[in-house]
Every structure is written in C-alpha cells, then in structure tokens.
Amino acid sequence: MLTVSSIHIYPIKSAAGFSPQQATLMSKGFEHDRRWMMIDENGKYITQRDRGCEVLVGLRPEITPDGMEITIPRASQKFRITMDDVYAADPIKVTMKGVDCEVFPAPEDATQALSDFLGRAVRLVHMPEYSPRQTDLNYSKVGDDVSLADNFPLLVTTQASLNKMRSELGDQVNMMRFRPNLVIADAEPFAEDRWKLIQIGDVTIEFARPCDRCVIINIDQTTGEKEPAILKGIIAHRGGNDRKPYFGTYATPRQLGTIMVGQKINILEKHAGYGVLQGISHRPQGTQP
Numbered sequence: 495m496l497t498v499s500s501i502h503i504y505p506i507k508s509a510a511g512f513s514p515q516q517a518t519l520m521s522k523g524f525e526h527d528r529r530w531m532m533i534d535e536n537g538k539y540i541t542q543r544d545r546g547c548e549v550l551v552g553l554r555p556e557i558t559p560d561g562m563e564i565t566i567p568r569a570s571q572k573f574r575i576t577m578d579d580v581y582a583a584d585p586i587k588v589t590m591k592g593v594d595c596e597v598f599p600a601p602e603d604a605t606q607a608l609s610d611f612l613g614r615a616v617r618l619v620h621m622p623e624y625s626p627r628q629t630d631l632n633y634s635k636v637g638d639d640v641s642l643a644d645n646f647p648l649l650v651t652t653q654a655s656l657n658k659m660r661s662e663l664g665d666q667v668n669m670m671r672f673r674p675n676l677v678i679a680d681a682e683p684f685a686e687d688r689w690k691l692i693q694i695g696d697v698t699i700e701f702a703r704p705c706d707r708c709v710i711i712n713i714d715q716t717t718g719e720k721e722p723a724i725l726k727g728i729i730a731h732r733g734g735n736d737r738k739p740y741f742g743t744y745a746t747p748r749q750l751g752t753i754m755v756g757q758k759i760n761i762l763e764k765h766a767g768y769g770v771l772q773g774i775s776h777r778p779q780g781t782q783p
Contacts, residue, residue, distance in 0.1 A: 496678055496679070498757045503517060516752055534615065566611050568611065596621075600619065647746055648699065650678065652677065654684075663731070676753070691761075738770075
C-alpha cells in the first residue's frame with residue numbers, strides 16, 4: 495500500500511524548509527511553500543545555483559501567525575516580518591521563467607540583513623495568493639497556477655527511487671538534495687514515471703513531467719558543501735534521451751485539501767511513460783545514456 499512518507503515546505507525559495515505532519519494543498523502548491531524569494535538589483539531571482547549562494551541552506555524561515563521569522567545562523571541573528579508591513583509596501587513586477595508576476599518587497603531591515611548575509615545586494619519579496627503565474631502549457635491547463643517554485647506547484651519523489659540511487663551512488667545521495675514537496679513510501683523504484691493521477695484522501699494530484707535536475711543536487715542541504723559527483727552520477731543512471739539528469743516528477747493539484755503523513759495513496763490513472771525516459775529507469779551500473 496502506497497503511503498505519504500513525508501511532506502516538505504520551503505517558505506523562501508532555495509532556503510531551508512520544514513517537514514510538517516500535515517499540510518494544506520492549495521492551487522500554487524502546499525500552503526507557505528516558496529511564497530518568498532530573493533532578487534538582485536536587476537530583479538533576477540537568486541537561488542543556490544548562483545555563485546556563493548549555497549549558504550542559503552543555512553537560512554531558516556519559520557512561519558508565524560502574523561508573518562515569518564528568519565534565522566541567520568552565521569550571525570546568530572533573528573528578525574521578524576509581519577504581513578501587515580509587507581502589504582503596506584507598493585507591489586513590484588518580477589519575471590519567473592518568462593512569466594511576469596506581482597510581488598511585495600519585504601521591509602528594509604530584512605533587505606539589509608539578507609544582503610549582509612549573502613555579501614551582495616538582495617531584496618526579499620513575497621508572492622500573494624492572488625498573483626497568478628501560469629505553468630508551462632505544454633504540460634498544463636490554462637489557469638494552472640504556481641508559486642515562486644521553478645516550474646510546477648509540486649515535486650513528488652519516492653523513497654524506493656532514492657534507495658535505488660543510493661545503491662548506485664552511495665549514502666551521500668539523500669532525499670533533501672532533491673528538495674521534494676511530497677515523498678511517497680512503498681512504491682517500486684521509479685514507478686512514478688508512469689503515474690498520471692493519484693488520490694490522497696480528498697486530494698487529487700496530476701503528474702505533469704519528470705524533473706530535470708540542476709547543480710543544486712550537488713549541494714549538501716545541511717552543510718552547503720558541494721559534491722559534483724552527485725549530478726554526474728544521476729546523469730549516468732537517470733540521464734534522459736536529451737542527456738539531462740532526471741529524478742522526481744512535477745505535479746499539479748486538481749482537488750485541494752489537507753494531506754497527512756501516513757495517509758494512503760491510490761493510483762487513479764497511469765500512462766505508458768515519458769518519452770524522454772524510455773529505457774533508462776533501471777540502467778545498469780557503468781552504462782551511459
């Protein structure tokens with residue numbers, strides 16, 4: 495029986511997250527997930543992919559009743575942001591993956607603290623729920639919405655697929671390198687490659703496309719240390735026909751509601767598999783894509 499193994503929410507894009515026992519699934523993804531991000535002086539969003547920004551793994555946001563508290567471990571510094579202060583500012587436009595969306599800048603003290611932390615001028619911004627951002631129409635419906643996540647509202651992985659990668663690449667490959675939102679237990683390795691629609695209680699989730707991975711999986715999400723062999727290993731064992739590394743699947747909520755750890759999962763619909771992944775799900779060690 496498939497069950498929910500864990501839930502992961504990352505309030506600030508590319509910063510540390512938290513793992514609740516239950517979470518509310520909204521159209522943009524889990525409530526609070528990636529509703530904040532940092533931008534540079536040119537309005538470009540900042541992630542762990544940017545030089546020197548692997549330190550974002552140490553930035554720890556905590557949701558509070560009136561906003562968010564952020565801990566900067568290096569400076570042993572905490573500061574609070576209230577949503578009243580955020581929404582008192584004028585909104586600005588940012589572009590995410592070619593789509594413009596409206597965000598609100600955080601107060602100046604947050605901007606200064608985070609700029610000092612990263613050693614560069616940055617600005618923390620928040621996306622309100624009403625600000626639309628259309629997902630890729632090649633894999634979505636008109637009106638499908640996403641937060642400040644890279645591409646889709648959810649990233650789903652399975653424990654079995656991780657175990658398969660660990661058997662090939664070693665224990666340094668842990669789940670948090672892949673920054674999933676939803677981890678599923680008791681599946682066969684890479685069974686998610688053929689799932690189309692799943693049900694968790696009253697919630698339904700439609701799978702969109704496999705997730706092509708970037709250099710962030712080389713970054714240990716606890717220490718910030720880099721290990722380039724991780725990405726190379728994923729390419730060797732899960733490299734698609736386009737030679738991109740794949741692990742996990744993007745998904746879109748269809749029926750909203752609450753998801754809890756331990757909850758049973760039903761597979762409502764399957765498909766024949768993604769063309770880009772044909773023939774690679776169980777590639778033997780030592781072979782090449």
